[in-house]
Amino acid sequence: xxxxxxxxxxxxxxxxxKLPILKSAREFEDDDPTAAAVAVARAGVLLRQSAPELxxxxxxxEGEGNPTPTKKNIQEIPTPQFDAVGTYExxxxxxxxxxxxxxxxxxxxxxxxxxVEYDLDNEDEDWLExxxxxxxxxxxxxxxxxxxxxxxxxxxxxxxxxxxTPTFIGPVPVLLQLDAAMEALQFLSVRYGVxxxxxxYWKDKRExxxxxxxxxxxxxxxxxxxxxxxxFRPREKAHRLHTRRMQRRENNIQSFEKLRMVRRNLDQAKAxxxxxxxxxxxxxxxxxxxxxxxxxxxxxxxEAQLVDEGTALSGFQQVSSRFGSSEDDYADSDDTTTExxxxxxxxxxxxxxxxxxxxxxxxxxxxxxxxxxxxxxxGWVFKRDPEEPVLLFTRPLDPEKLVAAxxxxxxxxxxxxxxxxxxxxxxxxxxxxxxxxFDRWNPLLQTPIGQETSYYAVARxxxxxxxxxxxxxxxxxxxxxxxxxAAAAA
Amino acid sequence: xxxxxxxxxxxxxxxAAAAAGASTACNGAAASNGGGVERRLxxxxxxxxxxxxxxxxxxxxxxCRWRDQKLHPVKVIExxxxxxxxxxxxxxxxxxxTEFNRRLDEWVKLEQxxxxxxxxxxxxxxxxxxxxxxxxxxQKRKIDETHVEQGHEELDAAxxxxxxEFTKVKNIAKIELGRYEIDTWYFSPFPPEYNDSPKLFFCxxxxxxxxxxxxxxxxxxxxxxxxxxxxxxxxxxxxxxxxVDGKKNKVYGQNLCYLAKLFLDHxxxxxxxxxxxxxxLCECDDRGCHMVGxxxxxxxxxxxxxxxxxxxxxxxxRKGYGKFLIAFSYELSKKEGKVGTPxxxxxxxxxxxxxxxxxxxxxxxxxxxxxxxxxxxLSDMTAIKxxxxxxxxxxxxxxxxxxxxxxICADPKVLDRHLKAAGRxxxxxxxxxxxxxPYKEQG
Numbered sequence: 001x002x003x004x005x006x007x008x009x010x011x012x013x014x015x016x017x018k019l020p021i022l023k024s025a026r027e028f029e030d031d032d033p034t035a036a037a038v039a040v041a042r043a044g045v046l047l048r049q050s051a052p053e054l055x056x057x058x059x060x061x062e063g064e065g066n067p068t069p070t071k072k073n074i075q076e077i078p079t080p081q082f083d084a085v086g087t088y089e090x091x092x093x094x095x096x097x098x099x100x101x102x103x104x105x106x107x108x109x110x111x112x113x114x115x116v117e118y119d120l121d122n123e124d125e126d127w128l129e130x131x132x133x134x135x136x137x138x139x140x141x142x143x144x145x146x147x148x149x150x151x152x153x154x155x156x157x158x159x160x161x162x163x164x165t166p167t168f169i170g171p172v173p174v175l176l177q178l179d180a181a182m183e184a185l186q187f188l189s190v191r192y193g194v195x196x197x198x199x200x201y202w203k204d205k206r207e208x209x210x211x212x213x214x215x216x217x218x219x220x221x222x223x224x225x226x227x228x229x230x231x232f233r234p235r236e237k238a239h240r241l242h243t244r245r246m247q248r249r250e251n252n253i254q255s256f257e258k259l260r261m262v263r264r265n266l267d268q269a270k271a272x273x274x275x276x277x278x279x280x281x282x283x284x285x286x287x288x289x290x291x292x293x294x295x296x297x298x299x300x301x302x303e304a305q306l307v308d309e310g311t312a313l314s315g316f317q318q319v320s321s322r323f324g325s326s327e328d329d330y331a332d333s334d335d336t337t338t339e340x341x342x343x344x345x346x347x348x349x350x351x352x353x354x355x356x357x358x359x360x361x362x363x364x365x366x367x368x369x370x371x372x373x374x375x376x377x378x379g380w381v382f383k384r385d386p387e388e389p390v391l392l393f394t395r396p397l398d399p400e401k402l403v404a405a406x407x408x409x410x411x412x413x414x415x416x417x418x419x420x421x422x423x424x425x426x427x428x429x430x431x432x433x434x435x436x437x438f439d440r441w442n443p444l445l446q447t448p449i450g451q452e453t454s455y456y457a458v459a460r461x462x463x464x465x466x467x468x469x470x471x472x473x474x475x476x477x478x479x480x481x482x483x484x485x486a487a488a489a490a
Numbered sequence: 491x492x493x494x495x496x497x498x499x500x501x502x503x504x505x506a507a508a509a510a511g512a513s514t515a516c517n518g519a520a521a522s523n524g525g526g527v528e529r530r531l532x533x534x535x536x537x538x539x540x541x542x543x544x545x546x547x548x549x550x551x552x553x554c555r556w557r558d559q560k561l562h563p564v565k566v567i568e569x570x571x572x573x574x575x576x577x578x579x580x581x582x583x584x585x586x587x588t589e590f591n592r593r594l595d596e597w598v599k600l601e602q603x604x605x606x607x608x609x610x611x612x613x614x615x616x617x618x619x620x621x622x623x624x625x626x627x628x629q630k631r632k633i634d635e636t637h638v639e640q641g642h643e644e645l646d647a648a649x650x651x652x653x654x655e656f657t658k659v660k661n662i663a664k665i666e667l668g669r670y671e672i673d674t675w676y677f678s679p680f681p682p683e684y685n686d687s688p689k690l691f692f693c694x695x696x697x698x699x700x701x702x703x704x705x706x707x708x709x710x711x712x713x714x715x716x717x718x719x720x721x722x723x724x725x726x727x728x729x730x731x732x733x734v735d736g737k738k739n740k741v742y743g744q745n746l747c748y749l750a751k752l753f754l755d756h757x758x759x760x761x762x763x764x765x766x767x768x769x770x771l772c773e774c775d776d777r778g779c780h781m782v783g784x785x786x787x788x789x790x791x792x793x794x795x796x797x798x799x800x801x802x803x804x805x806x807x808r809k810g811y812g813k814f815l816i817a818f819s820y821e822l823s824k825k826e827g828k829v830g831t832p833x834x835x836x837x838x839x840x841x842x843x844x845x846x847x848x849x850x851x852x853x854x855x856x857x858x859x860x861x862x863x864x865x866x867x868l869s870d871m872t873a874i875k876x877x878x879x880x881x882x883x884x885x886x887x888x889x890x891x892x893x894x895x896x897x898i899c900a901d902p903k904v905l906d907r908h909l910k911a912a913g914r915x916x917x918x919x920x921x922x923x924x925x926x927x928p929y930k931e932q933g
Binding site: 011013014015016017018019020021022023024079080081082083084085087088091092093094095096097098102103104105106107108109110115116117119120121122125140141144209215216220228229230231232233234235253 | 703
């Protein structure tokens with residue numbers, strides 16, 4: 001024999017060592033005919049042995065198979081019987097449209113929406129049939145929803161009471177009471193009698209089962225439970241090295257769920273913010289349109305009137321606002337005949353809608369009666385047009401209230417040499433957010449208040465965001481124009 | 491005496507209560523069958539007298555009419571009163587066809603049994619030729635029959651016995667899943683309230699199971715799921731693969747395990763599905779993505795298992811899906827950069843499929859490879875564990891030890907012969923269509 005002794009006791013194979021690949025069986029034979037022959041023979045035997053194995057397996061037919069049983073020496077792998085279900089085409093609808101991109105999972109249905117996880121079982125169906133008793137007291141879908149919600153509410157009640165155990169250690173109690181359930185589920189509009197019956201049935205079933213009837217809420221068996229019929233024990237967490245980072249950061253189901261919730265909330269907040277931004281932008285646009293409209297109208301109207309009238313009018317009508325405003329406004333606007341006790345600066349007394357700004361108001365100009373008494377700077381008067389819009393943030397101040405609050409308008413600065421008037425005057429109004437603002441600068445005409453040279457300028461008295469205005473502090477000594485002071489000096 | 495009554499009410503103290511009844515029944519039967527002592531049965535000479543010997547005892551051997559309408563020898567494993575009648579003649583018997591695999595065990599009615607063939611022979615002493623031991627005929631038969639059960643070699647005797655006790659009787663005989671009504675193979679530990687139901691109806695997409703068809707139809711009206719609840723990671727033609735995380739979709743994972751156990755003998759549902767990923771293979775059409783098979787995988791395996799359980803649903807077997815699943819599991823391993831191996835014990839069908847896969851993959855490489863190659867290199871190329879490569883090559887006798895070193899025989903004729911015997915490859919995995927990153931544990 002050409003075989004060396006080493007052939008009988010091969011060294012263990014080193015998987016890292018490169019092995020030569022012999023492409024010809026004859027190479028075996030040249031060197032060691034016996035071994036080669038054995039190898040070939042064995043290969044043949046192997047083939048013979050495996051063939052019937054495979055044949056038995058492959059001759060078992062498809063479909064409603066009738067596998068031919070073979071003798072026990074040869075391993076037989078039977079094919080199971082199966083039949084087509086007659087109602088399949090009807091029960092499963094052709095409503096699936098496969099998206100072009102790969103589908104992303106969206107997490108368990110239980111967490112996302114209002115899917116009713118509970119399905120009626122035989123007991124429930126039988127009970128319902130009895131309960132309905134030929135009539136239609138309750139339909140199955142409603143019963144399903146009720147039982148589902150009862151389970152969820154009871155689970156929450158047990159959570160609040162700290163009665164949730166991570167594994168099954170004993171009977172699971174029912175904590176949900178009938179009235180609490182009724183209250184929580186009144187949106188389902190179930191008649192009291194029906195609800196009570198369902199609640200009793202559910203409670204009774206729970207007491208018989210000694211565990212929740214919704215499988216997801218049933219606690220799993222404890223790890224040391226050896227009963228082979230109990231399944232899905234929680235696996236003990238693998239002990240990981242406790243680094244400081246791990247100790248601080250709890251990474252478990254709860255934190256993941258929290259993060260999910262946070263993400264969802266943020267998405268919602270973002271959507272809300274986007275909508276808000278859009279709304280405010282639209283409002284601003286609308287506002288700008290209004291402003292432009294007013295300007296044009298004013299310009300057109302008063303320039304025309306300037307031509308028409310030469311003398312002061314003796315009787316203005318106060319035109320009430322066309323929109324809802326505060327009681328103050330209404331009181332004032334009704335008061336068309338009595339003299340206003342206070343003297344107002346020579347401006348309009350505009351009206352505007354409530355501060356909520358949820359509606360773009362149709363603004364009205366309200367005529368200022370006192371204007372007729374005021375020494376006109378420019379010797380003109382005007383007639384109010386009830387259709388004219390009123391500007392925002394130009395609500396007039398109520399001198400009585402000012403006095404009552406102890407607020408004095410800022411005084412006019414001293415008259416400089418060579419001038420006939422103080423360099424500016426202060427005109428009060430109620431600005432944004434209800435702030436009291438005394439303007440000293442007219443931004444439209446780019447002149448100090450009191451120095452306007454055209455009616456137009458006066459008419460366009462004030463508005464929001466006027467530079468140079470300031471809020472008045474209490475107790476500051478002021479003196480405005482003579483009329484204002486007279487009123488404020490109380 | 492072991493006897494299992496068909497339960498009518500879903501008693502649910504703890505599962506243990508119902509189970510205790512079942513296990514004592516099993517233990518009772520075991521006591522009578524274990525130790526090789528067979529029961530002596532009465533003579534059937536007086537044909538009328540056998541009527542008085544009903545119901546049959548567990549352990550009885552008799553001929554039974556099988557679905558092929560022929561008589562086959564069976565052994566009675568369990569019995570129960572038929573729920574519709576109370577007369578002693580109306581029992582149902584759970585029988586094991588001694589010629590066949592355990593999968594074919596089933597409940598039969600009395601009329602299927604040929605009572606004249608109830609065994610009466612004397613338990614005489616014979617000599618077992620293989621071992622030259624003297625034993626009774628019944629003892630010998632018991633030993634012979636044990637060898638019929640393949641696929642259990644890797645379980646030790648104690649676990650095997652335990653396993654058989656626990657799974658002795660199928661609880662659910664048929665299921666309806668989507669398009670098909672399927673006979674089951676094995677016991678599956680459904681919650682006790684389902685044990686009284688011979689048939690279960692599964693929702694094809696969320697895999698919830700129900701006891702009556704109407705319940706399923708009602709469920710279908712509200713169930714909007716049209717595919718497994720996970721990420722689609724592969725799509726080629728109508729074939730799609732979905733990855734489902736057991737932690738994120740616990741109920742689905744559990745449902746899938748209950749379902750799969752009906753067709754897998756050694757699957758264990760002992761632990762929860764949290765630590766597993768499920769790869770569900772589907773055929774898609776305008777009704778949705780229909781599961782044809784799946785395999786499960788541990789998120790972290792210490793033994794480098796790249797597959798825990800694998801199943802092709804019965805209506806879809808022998809079409810190449812199983813081989814696809816195996817190939818897919820190795821493609822995932824390649825992407826992870828790790829070698830992998832299937833979890834043991836492998837089922838009989840599983841081992842066959844894996845041997846086929848390993849043979850095809852390795853021999854194709856050997857055919858083309860020019861120079862020397864190490865087992866490690868083969869492992870790196872294929873993600874197949876070195877042990878599996880070695881065992882495959884050795885079983886095909888392609889590794890020789892000559893002149894002080896190991897060599898690989900790669901004669902094309904020899905290789906082709908083996909390849910032919912290994913069978914065709916299944917559906918191919920197009921790696922370019924796999925869009926997937928390996929699972930990463932958070933934290």
